[in-house]
Amino acid sequence: MSSRRQYPFHLIEPKWQQHWDTQQTFKAWNPGEVLPAAHPFAVRHSLSGPVAVTQLPPKYYILDMFPYPSGAGLHVGHPEGYTATDILARYKRARGFNVLHPMGWDAFGLPAEQYAIKTGQHPRKTTEANVTTFKRQIQSLGFSYDWSREVDTTDPGYFKWTQWIFLQLYNAWFNPETNKAEPISTLKYPADCTTEEQKRAYRDSKRLAYVSEAPVNWCPELGTVLANEEVIDGKSEVGGFPVIRKPMRQWMLRITAYAEKLLNDLDGIDWSHSLKEMQRNWIGRSEGAEVDFEIADCGLRIAESGKRIRVFTTRPDTLFGATYMVLAPEHKLIDQILALATIKPHVNGEITAKTVNIVDASGKSVGIKPLAEAIEVARSQSLDLIQLSSVGEMAVCLLQDFGAFRFAQQELAKHGTDIIRYREEVAKKSDLERTELAKEKTGVFTGAYAINPVNGEKIPIWIADYVLATYGTGAIMAVPAHDERDWEVAKKFNLPTPPVVASPQMEAFKIDDRITRGWREVADPISRERIGYTLDGAPFVEEGVAVNSANSEISLNGLPTAEAKAKITSWLEAKGVGKKTINYKLRDWLFSRQRYWGEPFPIVWKDGHHSAVAAESLPLQPPDLTDFKPTSTGEPPLARAKDWVSLVDGSVRETNTMPQWAGSCWYYLRYLDARNGNAFCGKEAESYWMGTGGGKLKVEGSRLDTAAAQPATCNLQPVTPGVDLYVGGTEHAVLHLLYARFWHKVLFDLGHVSTPEPFFKLVNQGLILGEDGQKMSKSRGNVVNPDDILSEYGADAFRLYEMFMGPLEMVKPWNTKGVEGVYRFLGRVWRMFINDASETEFEQAETTADASKRGELLKLIQLDAAIKDVEATPAQLKTLHTAIKKVTEDLDAMRFNTAISALMVFTNEAMTWETKPVSVLRSFLQLLAPFAPHIAEELWDKLNGGRATSLVYAPWPAFDPALLVEDTLEIPVQVNGKLRDVIKIPATADNAAIEAAAKASEKVKLFIDGKTIKKLIIVPKKLVNIAVG
């Protein structure tokens, strides 16, 4: 503040921001819109009136991740990406594109709601105030957004369509045959679905938006459930509160149906490698096999589903080494085991039900019969009728010898108490404890055994919480010799660890050697009989060669892992006890929240069934509340609004709301046609901005060139860019970006959008750290407020600095001194154009002038007398065209920092010119304009005597390579790779002349005289290297 202002940015910046605003300079034109003839875009492209798609130039859609307008206001991280996209938007306008560059507000969210709970202030009020602040701050940076397309996710005109898209999901199913989403009306019902009730249940189970009663991530502190993606290390992403598992009725979105597409289509889009990897990891595809293990007969089979346990494994080749089995504590089979162990059976005469569903020992229903008849059936087989359960008049009865039943039940019951206790312990643990803290493996034996299908061995069934109920089948076969976790458990509980894979390097599969390879003889008689050896030391988890893996029908011995997998899998398939399977880590998206400040579901409930509200009745507005807390019964806050919830026909509204991600899943589509009241987006607008349609001009460097460079693996048909460039932070790698791709694909399948992928090219800006190199945070006190920087250095300097810090994608620390550097640069640019004396006069006038009149005083500032309308010298043209080339290439590659340095190089050079040709300065201002638009417009205006149209649509200067050709070349000469001299030589010199000149150099001679030249390299016009011996 103490120093003199480099140039009057405080007047220039508001002046041009206002100018752009009133002229609607940055309005993007949709096909069919009426273009005023005077608009600079119309002038540039010779258009006016209603324009057809075919008349419009090619589009360029450049998008920022819209912000959540928090109470803290903008921080310097936000404008980093916004500046980058703004520079490119301005550049692309100059290159002749119709540029769509919008901004909006992701305004539903927890902070406003929590503030509301504390203060009673309605979240809408808080949100509106925050949006106002954000908008003011963003606008003060001079970004070229088309504000006529501003969206706000909390605006009923917006969330009407969020709800509408939800209904699209609700009314669709994923058809595996066509591999896409289809309207629910195309669903075919299985033969046993006959009644309306059955059909409804089937239909509801197939919808892309469905209701599920399952354990979910419940965060007591936030009073809501969270998606898997919102839980980090067992704590909520927002606030870091503990999260526990709790079964609740919730809305889910079937994103898993799209797992394969979400994975494969990454190949065709231009995202950073690491971001794609993050998505791939999150989707977590793994190939393996499902294998069925029969449960060893304990006399207690009761249902078909309980007869076998299905496991998932990625290493079916190790099946011969499975020595036990582990079920997740939540596995439903455990319930059956427990039920059997604890039921108090009624036998024969004790049964009171009128009818009986008889099941045999294998769990099959033998038939439903009146009680008397059922008893007769039992008597005829010398068995007992044991009642397992009853509903009303009907009982389910097992046909079995009661004595044997009681014995088996007692056996199970011995372990039953262990199981119950273990399950209770597990349930008490939070996710955090179950992962981070539970380093030591735990588990209990169930008392039951399974049969290994490859060798008929009886292996114990355990339950342990290191097996997750939600992945695969919730059950595994444990192969301790070849799996870290199984190894730990086996060691802890003294279970055998027979090896079935050997390292090929060690050739350990040569059985004779195995003892020296770390295998030792086992004492366990079962394993000894089968294998005779167990692995010592540590598990061998890599791929290798199968050993000890044979039965009378199949042998894997000697096969490398990949082949062994294939062989055993087809054997299992032939036997009908297994099949090749693909599993994903990705879970369905938990889509409901127990909150107020979100989109209400357009769903009503009646008699336990849900149905959609009519699309015509949308938007469904949330009720007005004064108390935003959940109800005392733990229901969501919407349940407080009794009038809102209850409808006249006796049905009630869904009281959950949608998560914050809903609004951001499709906002980029709303921008295309933001004020459309009849559709989420008009068809023509969608296909012009997102598709390949439209565009009469062939523009060099257009997106289509980029699309052509797609990798061969791309399987997107048709190849479409969608959003041409999307810039935002990595924090959305697996949340917003995965969800939005999912919604887009559903909309694509249903014919609402024309591209399978929404964001063709995506770039992550790197985090900006505080001056101390630490993450900016209030508690560290290192937060930089853009408003402070702006008032001291102006928006142009701020923009310039954000880009000059380093490559966009990199993490980099803020340094206010660096802002001064680029600010000084702008000062030099200013002085390159401006007459000193007139500026002094302006400054004096300004000190006395009325504040409102100061803008007018800019007129006092005169151009420097050295600026003349003369032909540029070759040297001046060379300086200019060097800059044009560098800035153009750097902008195409998003290298903003080096582009700015090229502008500095030009300025340093041009400052020294005695005469400055207008034409050269004009081109320079065009290069500068995307970076520092305000000063560029002001100087452009002065240079053109105040008569020119806005610089924004002036065609980008072309560079002429002919002007860059040098007469004299400076060629470095190396001897043995070390620089010894630089020779000057005419550009026309051929290699022989260069060689002669190099050898003639005195400095070079010192190093080559008296030595033999072994090799001589000449890179034409570049370099000479002489290798001597």
Place this chain on the structure above:
RNA sequence: GCCGGUGUGGCGAAAUGGCAGACGCACAGGACUUAAAAUCCUGGGACCAUAAAAAGUCGUGUGGGUUCGAGUCCCACCACCGGCACCA
């Protein structure tokens, strides 16, 4: 542990396999000024040497390799940052 990224002056950084450190910050010296600020000019990787210089040697995280030539390509390792993490 797994996956990805990054290591270059005092600092932010730049360099199609071809003059390492462009551009900027900080710093030092000078000009202007009564003085300061601002501005303009000059300097600058380290070492060695010197009155000063020239010349020379070393130098892009570490160790190897390929090459006439490596910050850049290959192999092995180290450090930091980000993501995932009992995913069978």
